[in-house]
Amino acid sequence: xxxxxxxxxxxxxxxxxxxxxxxxxxxxxxxxxxxxxxxxxxxxxxxxxxxxxxxxxxxxxxxxxxxxxxxxxxxxxxxxxxxxxxxxxxxxxxxxxxxxxxxxxxxxxxxxxxxxxxxxxxxxxxxxxxxxxxxxxxxxxxxxxxxxxxxxxxxxxxxxxxxxxxxxxxxxxxxxxxxxxxxxxxxxxxxxxxxxxxxxxxxxxxxxxxxxxxxxxxxxxxxxxxxxxxxxxxxxxxxxxxxxxxxxxxxxxxxxxxxxxxxxxxxxxxxxxxxxxxxxxxxxxxxxxxxxxxxxxxxxxxxxxxxxxxxxxxxxxxxxxxxxxxxxxxxxxxxxxxxxxxxxxxxxxxxxxxxxxxxxxxxxxxxxxxxxxxxxxxxxxxxxxxxxxxxxxxxxxxxxxxxxxxxxxxxxxxxxxxxxxxxxxxxxxxxxxxxxxxxxxxxxxxxxxxxxxxxxxxxxxxxxxxxxxxxxxxxxxxxxxxxxxxxxxxxxxxxxxxxxxxxxxxxxxxxxxxxxxxxxxxxxxxxxxxxxxxxxxxxxxxxxxxxxxxxxxxxxxxxxxxxxxxxxxxxxxxxxxxxxxxxxxxxxxxxxxxxxxxxxxxxxxxxxxxxxxxxxxxxxxxxxxxxxxxxxxxxxxxxxxxxxxxxxxxxxxxxxxxxxxxxxxxxxxxxxxxxxxxxxxxxxxxxxxxxxxxxxxxxxxxxxxxxxxxxxxxxxxxxxxxxxxxxxxxxxxxxxxxxxxxxxxxxxxxxxxxxxxxxxxxxxxxxxxxxxxxxxxxxxxxxxxxxxxxxxxxxxxxxxxxxxxxxxxxxxxxxxxxxxxxxxxxxxxxxxxxxxxxxxxxxxxxxxxxxxxxxxxxxxxxxxx
Amino acid sequence: xxxxxxxxxxxxxxxxxxxxxxxxxxxxxxxxxxxxxxxxxxxxxxxxxxxxxxxxxxxxxxxxxxxxxxxxxxxxxxxxxxxxxxxxxxxxxxxxxxxxxxxxxxxx
Numbered sequence: 024x025x026x027x028x029x030x031x032x033x034x035x036x037x038x039x040x041x042x043x044x045x046x047x048x049x050x051x052x053x054x055x056x057x058x059x060x061x062x063x064x065x066x067x068x069x070x071x072x073x074x075x076x077x078x079x080x081x082x083x084x085x086x087x088x089x090x091x092x093x094x095x096x097x098x099x100x101x102x103x104x105x106x107x108x109x110x111x112x113x114x115x116x117x118x119x120x121x122x123x124x125x126x127x128x129x130x131x132x133x134x135x136x137x138x139x140x141x142x143x144x145x146x147x148x149x150x151x152x153x154x155x156x157x158x159x160x161x162x163x164x165x166x167x168x169x170x171x172x173x174x175x176x177x178x179x180x181x182x183x184x185x186x187x188x189x190x191x192x193x194x195x196x197x198x199x200x201x202x203x204x205x206x207x208x209x210x211x212x213x214x215x216x217x218x219x220x221x222x223x224x225x226x227x228x229x230x231x232x233x234x235x236x237x238x239x240x241x242x243x244x245x246x247x248x249x250x251x252x253x254x255x256x257x258x259x260x261x262x263x264x265x266x267x268x269x270x271x272x273x274x275x276x277x278x279x280x281x282x283x284x285x286x287x288x289x290x291x292x293x294x295x296x297x298x299x300x301x302x303x304x305x306x307x308x309x310x311x312x313x314x315x316x317x318x319x320x321x322x323x324x325x326x327x328x329x330x331x332x333x334x335x336x337x338x339x340x341x342x343x344x345x346x347x348x349x350x351x352x353x354x355x356x357x358x359x360x361x362x363x364x365x366x367x368x369x370x371x372x373x374x375x376x377x378x379x380x381x382x383x384x385x386x387x388x389x390x391x392x393x394x395x396x397x398x399x400x401x402x403x404x405x406x407x408x409x410x411x412x413x414x415x416x417x418x419x420x421x422x423x424x425x426x427x428x429x430x431x432x433x434x435x436x437x438x439x440x441x442x443x444x445x446x447x448x449x450x451x452x453x454x455x456x457x458x459x460x461x462x463x464x465x466x467x468x469x470x471x472x473x474x475x476x477x478x479x480x481x482x483x484x485x486x487x488x489x490x491x492x493x494x495x496x497x498x499x500x501x502x503x504x505x506x507x508x509x510x511x512x513x514x515x516x517x518x519x520x521x522x523x524x525x526x527x528x529x530x531x532x533x534x535x536x537x538x539x540x541x542x543x544x545x546x547x548x549x550x551x552x553x554x555x556x557x558x559x560x561x562x563x564x565x566x567x568x569x570x571x572x573x574x575x576x577x578x579x580x581x582x583x584x585x586x587x588x589x590x591x592x593x594x595x596x597x598x599x600x601x602x603x604x605x606x607x608x609x610x611x612x613x614x615x616x617x618x619x620x621x622x623x624x625x626x627x628x629x630x631x632x633x634x635x636x637x638x639x640x641x642x643x644x645x646x647x648x649x650x651x652x653x654x655x656x657x658x659x660x661x662x663x664x665x666x667x668x669x670x671x672x673x674x675x676x677x678x679x680x681x682x683x684x685x686x687x688x689x690x691x692x693x694x695x696x697x698x699x700x701x702x703x704x705x706x707x708x709x710x711x712x713x714x715x716x717x718x719x720x721x722x723x724x725x726x727x728x729x730x731x732x733x734x735x736x737x738x739x740x741x742x743x744x745x746x747x748x749x750x751x752x753x754x755x756x757x758x759x760x761x762x763x764x765x766x767x768x769x770x771x772x773x774x775x776x777x778x779x780x781x782x783x784x785x786x787x788x789x790x791x792x793x794x795x796x797x798x799x800x801x802x803x804x805x806x807x808x809x810x811x812x813x814x815x816x817x818x819x820x821x822x823x824x825x826x827x828x829x830x831x832x833x834x835x836x837x838x839x840x841x842x843x844x845x846x847x848x849x850x851x852x853x854x855x856x857x858x859x860x861x862x863x864x865x866x867x868x869x870x871x872x873x874x875x876x877x878x879x880x881x882x883x884x885x886x887x888x
Numbered sequence: 889x890x891x892x893x894x895x896x897x898x899x900x901x902x903x904x905x906x907x908x909x910x911x912x913x914x915x916x917x918x919x920x921x922x923x924x925x926x927x928x929x930x931x932x933x934x935x936x937x938x939x940x941x942x943x944x945x946x947x948x949x950x951x952x953x954x955x956x957x958x959x960x961x962x963x964x965x966x967x968x969x970x971x972x973x974x975x976x977x978x979x980x981x982x983x984x985x986x987x988x989x990x991x992x993x994x995x996x
């Protein structure tokens with residue numbers, strides 16, 4: 024047993040800390056003796072137990088130490104990799120710049136467009152659940168599908184449809200003159216009939232919303248004002264609450280301020296009032312806004328609502344109810360444009376991904392030997408992988424940050440150039456989801472193409488690479504890169520063709536004969552208030568217009584001034600049944616344009632007289648009419664319309680005295696002309712309208728003196744709007760311009776990225792062939808033949824790309840059909856220009872590497888071996 | 889170790905026992921714990937715990953005089969360091985804070 028005892032003691036000495044074993048033995052002796060157990064076996068068992076605990080302790084301690092050390096080393100490795108990657112990127116500023124720029128463009132453009140998309144389609148209005156709100160219209164399929172807002176009584180009836188609607192809210196607009204706060208201003212007041220804001224989930228920025236008591240007949244009149252009005256007229260101070268607002272010379276108490284940019288659908292309003300029951304009534308029709316029940320689909324609601332009575336008193340049958348999602352209001356006619364734009368920006372993203380992939384392949388291609396070498400020197404694959412991922416992630420991160428900046432700029436640009444109908448874009452903000460998506464796609468592309476191929480090759484070709492001296496190092500990536508470049512150039516061509524078609528279409532739109540001359544024309548909308556100028560007793564109105572016409576005519580620079588119902592492209596439409604004498608089949612009901620105009624209307628707008636004459640002072644009050652050309656021809660296809668007769672809504676028969684050119688009234692692109700019917704208007708019988716002023720000078724310069732001339736008649740007269748006719752035309756083309764600018768921007772970016780791609784792949788080709796080129800030149804090949812060698816390669820690639828791109832463009836451009844005007848989607852010139860531009864751009868991109876190849880000194884290249 | 893960590897229950901028991909004893913060495917520590925709490929710790933546990941505490945600077949040891957009943961072997965005597973007292977205080981305070989208000993729930 025002694026030997027066993029010695030063995031255990033030796034073991035204990037080893038596992039116990041320094042010189043503890045002695046004291047342990049002493050302890051045991053003392054302890055066991057005290058307990059009366061002195062047997063050697065007890066001693067041995069106890070010693071072994073203690074030894075066991077010590078050895079377990081030392082094992083777990085060294086495991087802990089090992090874990091700590093490894094963690095620290097890994098941490099240090101990552102930091103070294105990060106530092107190295109950053110250094111590497113800084114050493115190749117060209118690569119870094121292009122890669123980051125590419126990512127930034129793609130991420131930025133995509134984020135901006137998808138943010139616009141989501142603000143227009145998904146969240147068009149600043150309401151809670153705005154997608155569930157619908158507008159209720161009256162619709163008459165017999166009269167050209169006309170949709171009109173309902174009268175109050177009709178809208179009231181619609182409230183009884185609890186099976187499809189949660190709530191139906193009725194409101195109406197009134198233009199009022201706001202006075203007592205500096206220059207009088209015409210503002211739009213919306214009268215609400217219920218505490219509607221609760222339904223919309225909108226709370227005032229300060230103050231309170233309306234409560235039921237505000238709608239009682241005896242209630243004190245209260246209003247909410249817009250954030251803009253609060254800022255501009257009340258300096259944004261809280262004392263606005265309880266202040267009085269004078270509208271049409273009545274006082275309203277301000278109880279709250281709405282959040283910035285809040286407006287009711289169809290309203291463009293700045294003040295909201297509570298309509299007191301039985302006291303405040305609508306002058307014209309009302310807007311009915313309903314919220315669909317959660318379980319009801321739009322189609323179901325439409326079928327129920329379509330069967331509800333929609334006819335007004337004394338009205339023929341044929342009127343039906345029609346629902347329109349409020350989102351249609353903002354995106355009306357924009358859906359195609361938006362899907363085309365998002366498709367285009369998607370293509371841009373694709374091009375960018377290809378570019379990044381290409382760049383990454385080049386980078387790792389040229390470093391393949393370095394990677395293989397590191398591998399050979401013992402760097403683990405995990406370690407190499409980590410380095411490549413860190414590098415790609417660093418590029419992606421820089422691209423993401425720059426992309427965020429691009430997105431912000433692009434969003435500001437989109438909001439600034441938004442067409443008038445897309446006012447919702449005013450609220451455009453960056454959509455984080457869109458940013459994340461675009462960034463994720465580009466980053467995945469960078470990683471996928473950047474890391475995986477480099478690693479795969481580093482293993483497979485290690486031996487060859489080291490042996491070859493790096494000469495063939497990049498040959499492998501070349502094929503992939505050529506395919507990627509072909510794809511890229513093809514995509515760029517598609518974008519370019521799309522943009523080209525829009526450019527052609529826009530050019531044609533601008534060249535359209537409007538039927539009138541917008542140059543040198545100013546349009547002024549005065550706002551007559553109901554208190555001073557009641558509609559029911561028009562004497563005051565007539566006096567105002569007569570005097571104002573005379574006063575404006577005296578302004579130096581004014582050639583002539585007229586009053587019309589409206590100016591073309593900002594149409595005021597009329598509605599009625601027109602009958603043609605002797606031709607009952609030509610009877611039609613629906614909208615028509617034109618209206619009552621003073622004698623100078625045609626000359627002020629330089630409208631061409633086709634036949635007969637326009638109005639003179641002798642015509643005032645007589646039953647005569649001037650017609651637009653198309654309508655005159657349609658009504659009397661067999662001969663001159665002069666002297667023929669028609670009547671409107673069973674009024675007196677009107678004889679035609681003249682025919683004038685058709686005007687573009689509703690839109691520049693509209694091909695179908697609405698009936699254009701003008702009636703004479705005597706200067707002393709004008710109840711309302713727009714001043715149309717023809718000037719000899721820049722019309723904008725005359726705005727102050729025209730205002731002053733009107734203020735000489737009524738010093739408090741506010742103006743609805745003062746614009747030049749050219750501004751009106753430009754506004755009407757706003758949508759087309761918006762599409763054009765965006766798509767062109769994408770096309771330019773796409774082209775630039777494709778050029779970078781071609782440049783990259785050609786440089787690579789040239790770089791690989793440097794030795795071959797050197798030998799050829801040493802053997803007497805001319806620079807020209809070397810250049811031809813390179814060009815042959817590029818030409819093949821570009822030709823394939825252009826063929827694919829033209830095919831793609833031809834296939835995709837049909838989606839542009841509804842966006843372009845008078846232009847075929849197969850417009851040869853557009854395709855030709857796009858193809859030539861790409862070809863030229865790629866030739867330029869090839870020239871640089873070719874120059875480098877041909878300026879090579881053969882001796883240097885050959886000596887490099 | 890700048891940061892205060894909560895001591896394990898075993899460590900607290902050993903530290904407290906060392907504090908109570910004038911002559912604290914593994915045998916007396918083990919006996920003290922057994923006498924006061926009825927918990928019989930294995931000898932190995934006592935050694936390993938003391939060793940850990942010493943490595944962390946919470947106790948310090950010196951060799952005492954050899955005695956006949958120990959077969960002439962020296963004795964390793966332990967004392968709690970200032971750092972040890974500090975950690976003990978922090979750990980007990982943490983437990984006290986956590987159990988405050990729970991007297992009726994957990995009893996005592």
